[in-house]
Amino acid sequence: MQIQPILAALRRHRLATALIALEIALACAVLCNACFLIANRLAQMQVNSGVDEAALATLHLTGYEAGQAVDLNARVQAGLGRIAGVQSVSVINAVPFGEHAGTAGITLDAAGKHFGGVVDFYVGGPGSFKALGLQLVAGGEPQADDYRPLNDFIPDEATVWVTRALAGHLWPDADPLGKEFWMGKSHFRVGGVLAHLVRPSGGEGGPDTVEWSVFVPAQPGASLAGTYLLRADPRELPRVLRDARAAMTKIAPDAVVDTLGSQTISDLRQDYFRPDRAMAGMLVGVIAALLLVTALGIVGLASFWVAQRRKQIGIRRAIGATRSDILHYFQTENFLIVSGGIVLGMVLAYALNLMLMTQYELPRLPLYYLPVGALALWVLGQLAVLGPALRAAAVPPVVATRSA
Amino acid sequence: MxxxxxxxxxxxxxxxxxxxxxxxxxxxxxxxxxxxxxxxxxxxxxxxLPGKSAHLFYAQVDAAPDAKKREPYDVLDYQSAMDLWSAKRADRQTLIADSQIKVHAPQANQPPLMLMMLSTTADFFPMFDVPFQYGRGWSAEDDATHARVAVISADLNNKLFGGTDSTGRSLRLRDSDVRIVGVLKPWRPSPQFYNVAGGRFSEGQTAAFYTKPEDVFTPLGSGLEINGDNFQPFTCWGRPSMPLHLQSAPCVWIGLWVQLDDAARVAGYRRFLEDYVAQQKALGRITRSDTRLRDLMQWLDFNGVVxxxxxxxxxxxxxxxxxxxxxxxxxxxxxxxxxxxxxxxxxxxxxxxxxxxxxxxxxxxxxxxxxxxxxxxxxxxxxxxxxxxxxxxxxxxxxxxxxxxxxxxxxxxxxxxxxxxxxxxxxxxxxxxxxxxx
Structure with a gap:
């Protein structure tokens, strides 16, 4: 295929060519970044919570008086334990994807000079560690005497379990077991390291901090009450939760069940990521509309050029060009224009990414998005031009003999 | 042609x-x-609040004892809030704090509800042009005497009283009975501007600023007496003692809005804030000297509400x-x-x-x-x-x-x-x- 005559023809349509190329360039920039945003959202949605989501549900009670909390714990734990199918009931202050309850800054020294970061404390009563199904990578499970009584949201002195992510942040080069940290007057010593445990409502300092969680064993009491962790067989869990909610009117008539907060952990996860899913869905919509509009633009302009060049095509056919020569002519022409657009588009994609990085804390666009985006636009261009090109190839040679 | x-x-x-x-x-x-x-x-x-927002200002001083270079806390501690509010140096001023509360209407045959209650002061309603369907807000005297009165939203009035004029009827807030003095018309400011705070810590996830206004409004003093231990601090610079008593805790949790009708008043109020901080520094209660007085739109901007x-x-x-x-x-x-x-x-x-x-x-x-x-x-x-x-x-x-x-x-x-x-x-x-x- 000779490119020279195609370039010569394009030079006569500089404006239209430039417009299509610009459209392709913009489409390339938006396409790459939108895909990247979608991938980012999807990656965030895949976060490993570190707990047995399918087997867990939570029941959240509000509206009781602080004085009744101890009695409420006793009544609810006993009452829920009687529901058929319940494997365990424990008291906890928060669950993954629920309301956060113990968010606080920690320091690596008693004087509070060396700031460690803002973390989330899961304060759980006996049985909660096992019920959550937390995976240990170092140290052992909490023992009975690790569960200390508390008169604040957190014990003054405790052995705690931190996630691998948090340990790596606080003590990058050391064995975290036995390490200490402080939160105000409270003093903690690391008794074990967890593979994963996501913070209740996401990180406060970007995606790297979503697993900065600490598990603190404690005895339920006045300041650890009202939120209960139910464990049951995943198949029976919805029924168990329904029964548990219904039972509350008898067990705890003085309390109000927080219906939004009392769900299975899987449902809480669904709700938690709903905005991300909606955003990803909207981005997919934008991409689809974008590709459609771009394709229609190519179809429109290619059709116009075919119609404009009918006579020339006829002449070429009359002097020996085959149908496939004509077809290839239009396909190559499209390939050249799209390629030009893509070159500009890659620059634009990068510029757009830089803007998103500063405004939306997005990571840098991985380079492989560019060739993939380019390929997608080449394919789109070829598909869009196929119709008009086939029509061009169908122009009979006899057209050459007719006057316009 | x-x-x-x-x-x-x-x-x-x-x-x-x-x-x-x-x-x-x-x-x-x-x-x-x-x-x-x-x-x-x-x-x-x-x-x-088109037309009015330029006259509404959000006042900030910071009583935390640290000397780090940072913006003052988004809300005030109890002492500063009460001092600034009771000085009455603005054309109107109101304090803002909300909490979750159990609400029950003895007359309506319905289970208790957990709702958000805004504890504020009398100026809140005229200051923010809050529309009333029945009755009116409470008086400054009710603020002073911690009267057991409440204003409820149109939504709650529909739910509990079928939309009829419920002023004069009583509502059970936790263990206390309050008298309803006003019912709002449907009111849906976008955003719920008076409660906006902490936007810069939310990583752009600020949709919560657009929730509906609270369903129950009570005088601040009454709200604290009825539901004090359910108020949540915005943040604390020290560990508060338990059970939480926010009035004495080293925590910030109250917002102060003031209405200043002309530029001279604004300049005057800025000076007042600075003088207050200087005086408190002399007393040794405050160490940080920065104050802020942003108007409504600046405050929304600062919090990146969108x-x-x-x-x-x-x-x-x-x-x-x-x-x-x-x-x-x-x-x-x-x-x-x-x-x-x-x-x-x-x-x-x-x-x-x-x-x-x-x-x-x-x-x-x-x-x-x-x-x-x-x-x-x-x-x-x-x-x-x-x-x-x-x-x-x-x-x-x-x-x-x-x-x-x-x-x-x-x-x-x-x-x-x-x-x-x-x-x-x-x-x-x-x-x-x-x-x-x-």
């Missing part, structure tokens, strides 16, 4: 239906996408509109230049360049108008989709008359912009050259 151009445009559009449809579609999709996001943006970034995703969507939609614009330019170019012969004849018969230009633009504008109608329908569909999203502001999303007109303005403007270059080229067609080939 315009009538003739319109006629010509219509004929031309009818001649090549596919090309016309493509252009209308491109404009419609672009307009639909950008107007949907723009409407949401308009709704979320608007002024919640959710990050919404801004991102708006950017995307406009990038998309730009693509549609390029597309339309290309197609119009093709359409106009294809008619070079016809234009040549018109020129030869005496039409001026301006006339050809006007005719081409009329055609482009007509495409824009049709695209606008389709774009308007797409916008309605888009807003319907937004309303189905689980966001706190979903119930507010609608196309107001201003945005309805903006849809068409944007559509016509886009198409005229797209038509500019092709029309210019069409007007430059040389008559002789075209006639020769006929």
């Amino acid at each position: 315009l009538g003739y151009y319109l006629d010509l445009a219509l004929r031309s559009l009818k001649r090549n239906k596919v090309l016309t449809a493509l252009m209308v579609l491109a404009i419609a999709v672009g307009i639909g996408a950008s107007m949907t996001t723009l409407t949401v943006m308009h709704l979320l970034s608007g002024d919640p 959710p990050r995703d919404v801004r991102l969507q708006t950017w995307l939609a406009f990038a998309f509109l730009a693509i549609c614009l390029f597309n339309t330019v290309g197609l119009l170019l093709a359409k106009f230049l294809r008619r070079s012969g016809e234009i040549g004849v018109r020129r030869a018969l005496g039409a001026s360049r301006a006339a050809v230009f006007a005719q081409c633009l009329t055609e482009a504008g007509m495409i824009g108008l049709i695209g606008g109608v389709a774009g308007w329908l797409l916008t309605l569909a888009g807003l319907w989709l937004v309303r189905r999203q689980p966001t706190p502001y979903a119930d507010m999303v609608h196309l107001d008359p201003g945005m309805f007109l903006a849809t068409f303005a944007l559509a016509v403007a886009t198409s005229l912009l797209a038509g500019l270059l092709p029309a210019m080229l069409a007007a430059r067609v040389a008559p002789a050259l075209q006639l020769k080939t006929l």
